[in-house]
Amino acid sequence: MNQSKIHNFLIQNVSTLNGVGIKTKKLLKKKKIEKISDLLWNLPQDFVDRSNVQTLDKLEIGKITTIKVKVIKYNFPRIRNLPNKVICGDKTGKIDIIFFNCREGYIRKILPLNSLVIISGKINCYKKKYQITNPSYVVPIDKENYVNKIIPKYSLTEGLTEKIYRKLIDQVLKNITDIPEWHNNDVLKKIGNVSWLESIFYIHNNKENDLNSKFYKRLAYDEILANLLVLSQVRKRVKKFKKKIKVFDNRLSKKIISNFSFSLTSDQTKVIEEINKDLKSDFKMFRILQGDVGSGKTIVSFIAASNVIRSNWQVALMAPTEILAKQHYNLATKIFKSTDVTIKFLSGKSDLKEKKLIQENLINGKINFLIGTHALFQKNILFKNLGLIIIDEQHKFGVKQRIELSNKGGKECDILLMSATPIPRTLVLAIYGDMDISKLKEKPMHRKDIITLSKPEEKIDEILFFIKKQIKNGNQIFWICPLIEESKKLDYSAAVKKYNQLSKIFTKKVGIIHGGLEKDEKNKVLNNFLCKSINILVSTTVIEVGIDFPNANLIVIENSNKFGLSQLHQLRGRVGRGTVQGTCILLYKKNLSDNAKKRIKILKSSNDGFFIAEQDMKLRGFGDVLGYQQSGIKDFKLADPIQHEDLFKIAEQNIKDIEYDETNFKKYDFLLKLFDKVDIINQIN
Numbered sequence: 001m002n003q004s005k006i007h008n009f010l011i012q013n014v015s016t017l018n019g020v021g022i023k024t025k026k027l028l029k030k031k032k033i034e035k036i037s038d039l040l041w042n043l044p045q046d047f048v049d050r051s052n053v054q055t056l057d058k059l060e061i062g063k064i065t066t067i068k069v070k071v072i073k074y075n076f077p078r079i080r081n082l083p084n085k086v087i088c089g090d091k092t093g094k095i096d097i098i099f100f101n102c103r104e105g106y107i108r109k110i111l112p113l114n115s116l117v118i119i120s121g122k123i124n125c126y127k128k129k130y131q132i133t134n135p136s137y138v139v140p141i142d143k144e145n146y147v148n149k150i151i152p153k154y155s156l157t158e159g160l161t162e163k164i165y166r167k168l169i170d171q172v173l174k175n176i177t178d179i180p181e182w183h184n185n186d187v188l189k190k191i192g193n194v195s196w197l198e199s200i201f202y203i204h205n206n207k208e209n210d211l212n213s214k215f216y217k218r219l220a221y222d223e224i225l226a227n228l229l230v231l232s233q234v235r236k237r238v239k240k241f242k243k244k245i246k247v248f249d250n251r252l253s254k255k256i257i258s259n260f261s262f263s264l265t266s267d268q269t270k271v272i273e274e275i276n277k278d279l280k281s282d283f284k285m286f287r288i289l290q291g292d293v294g295s296g297k298t299i300v301s302f303i304a305a306s307n308v309i310r311s312n313w314q315v316a317l318m319a320p321t322e323i324l325a326k327q328h329y330n331l332a333t334k335i336f337k338s339t340d341v342t343i344k345f346l347s348g349k350s351d352l353k354e355k356k357l358i359q360e361n362l363i364n365g366k367i368n369f370l371i372g373t374h375a376l377f378q379k380n381i382l383f384k385n386l387g388l389i390i391i392d393e394q395h396k397f398g399v400k401q402r403i404e405l406s407n408k409g410g411k412e413c414d415i416l417l418m419s420a421t422p423i424p425r426t427l428v429l430a431i432y433g434d435m436d437i438s439k440l441k442e443k444p445m446h447r448k449d450i451i452t453l454s455k456p457e458e459k460i461d462e463i464l465f466f467i468k469k470q471i472k473n474g475n476q477i478f479w480i481c482p483l484i485e486e487s488k489k490l491d492y493s494a495a496v497k498k499y500n501q502l503s504k505i506f507t508k509k510v511g512i513i514h515g516g517l518e519k520d521e522k523n524k525v526l527n528n529f530l531c532k533s534i535n536i537l538v539s540t541t542v543i544e545v546g547i548d549f550p551n552a553n554l555i556v557i558e559n560s561n562k563f564g565l566s567q568l569h570q571l572r573g574r575v576g577r578g579t580v581q582g583t584c585i586l587l588y589k590k591n592l593s594d595n596a597k598k599r600i601k602i603l604k605s606s607n608d609g610f611f612i613a614e615q616d617m618k619l620r621g622f623g624d625v626l627g628y629q630q631s632g633i634k635d636f637k638l639a640d641p642i643q644h645e646d647l648f649k650i651a652e653q654n655i656k657d658i659e660y661d662e663t664n665f666k667k668y669d670f671l672l673k674l675f676d677k678v679d680i681i682n683q684i685n
């Protein structure tokens with residue numbers, strides 16, 4: 001078969017394979033297997049060694065064993081619920097083969113009296129006799145090869161047996177032969193010098209197989225490169241758009257900078273310059289601003305906004321939550337005060353009248369700057385001339401959503417994403433390879449590292465004492481209650497309970513906020529906290545992202561071992577934003593696991609979000625790390641950023657070489673198709 005034929009075969013629906021009827025198709029779909037190639041990516045998780053053929057005197061209970069025996073006698077009881085039994089034997093002994101729920105006729109067919117058969121299954125013992133119950137394989141002696149070997153075990157779903165799956169895999173493997181290599185020799189040598197086909201065959205047929213075998217690594221490398229290729233292509237296409245350059249002087253931005261009570265850090269200045277260069281160029285900006293919590297991303301984006309507004313374009317800023325959006329709005333109104341910039345707030349909860357007015361004034365261009373939640377991008381929200389979209393805390397965006405966003409803004413619209421999720425270096429290109437990257441490494445000058453302590457819950461009295469002192473000094477405190485269960489209701493109730501407890505001790509000084517509150521109530525509580533009429537804010541993790549309370553300097557995190565490292569770091573970043581020293585207290589229940597102890601130790605030792613993210617990835621495996629789940633990085637089916645760091649590095653160099661000469665891309669067409677990436681690239685318009 002040539003490449004395109006093989007490809008056509010691989011992208012066909014599984015139902016074109018022999019043996020896939022409606023039922024199997026449904027079961028496969030449950031495992032997200034729809035196309036034939038999906039079958040191949042579902043790699044075996046484990047193996048059963050059926051090459052272990054034993055005579056009946058050497059059986060071991062509990063072991064999966066293959067035996068060669070003669071069928072001696074049937075025992076089919078006529079009583080319901082009793083299993084059918086077939087007695088078999090070899091020169092050395094006898095064994096009972098037991099069948100539950102299996103018809104007599106079928107048993108007679110697969111185990112004809114006096115015939116020699118191969119049976120494979122787990123050996124157990126009943127009333128001092130060896131037996132195999134519902135054997136996995138029963139085959140005539142002439143088909144010995146079929147069972148006498150290592151059988152891969154896949155992660156499957158109920159109703160879909162290993163046997164069916166194996167047959168499908170064999171069918172697919174038989175159909176793919178002779179695929180031309182897409183990597184050049186140099187790269188091939190670095191990754192183990194095995195072909196894709198060899199690797200697929202090996203992985204689906206062998207026992208010795210781990211993430212670091214050259215066969216697995218070959219497949220993982222293909223996956224990594226396919227991802228980089230897509231991002232590289234996306235980037236190229238976005239860059240091809242010619243937009244009108246934005247023309248502005250620095251009068252407006254200077255004015256708003258002068259409204260700050262501080263001066264910009266040199267990183268902030270540098271990033272602003274990077275952004276300005278993009279705005280003034282004739283290609284579309286597609287940029288991500290990465291910066292740890294508290295590094296001062298928001299004002300950078302406001303300055304960008306001011307420049308775009310100054311050049312007579314509109315700006316939209318979207319935040320992930322209502323509270324955060326509102327806070328941005330409030331800050332923007334403050335720092336754009338005494339300018340002629342018109343700023344409006346829009347969320348799903350805005351009332352109809354307000355919404356209508358906003359719609360009108362967006363179309364006629366009276367609104368310069370719209371801030372809100374994802375409601376900004378509803379179909380009926382139309383701009384006169386949108387020139388910049390800013391997305392805050394975008395770690396929930398994968399490449400697909402970024403493309404959608406770019407399309408939504410249109411050709412003239414620049415895009416700035418902001419993220420506080422620190423990405424381990426290995427992954428930066430694999431996650432953001434489609435974008436230009438700006439970084440805020442330096443924290444604002446006055447910002448001190450947050451002191452992090454841990455305390456068992458029994459010592460809560462010490463903490464309450466500490467809180468009293470803090471309140472006396474006019475400081476404010478967050479008290480975080482974690483998710484108790486998956487259920488949000490329980491989550492709220494834990495927070496409410498804590499609120500009641502603390503209210504008894506600190507009368508009229510405590511407020512509570514959680515996802516179950518109405519908007520008005522939420523705002524009231526937040527305002528009370530902002531204007532210091534309460535000192536303690538009990539909260540679920542709703543305050544996790546972005547919110548800025550410069551006066552809060554203590555955060556207590558209950559049951560802290562329930563949170564991931566990166567999440568704790570984000571939470572901790574809520575305090576110490578003003579000039580007072582910030583403190584974070586991690587409360588824990590007795591008997592911490594080793595892993596939990598390690599996490600607490602890491603947090604105590606470092607305030608560096610980047611370091612913490614890497615440690616987090618190492619401790620938990622990258623798949624579970626907060627923020628990566630929806631970042632698109634989960635798209636990796638095979639590659640593992642921890643195990644395959646070397647492969648990521650090779651791919652980084654490889655993609656540079658490929659980009660150097662555009663004609664190179666063609667070679668990887670098949671690879672992109674294999675990984676289902678072609679559609680993504682074509683979505684850009």
Ligand code: ADP
Nearest residue numbers: 262263264265293294295296297298299444548
């Ligand atoms: P993040 O990067 O987490 O979004 P913010 O933009 O919310 O950070 O900024 C955190 C706090 O630091 C805010 O109160 C902001 O006003 C303040 N800030 C930002 N830049 C500076 C600076 N250069 N000097 C001092 N404070 C700053």
Ligand code: MG
Nearest residue numbers: 297298392546
């Ligand atoms: Mg922020």
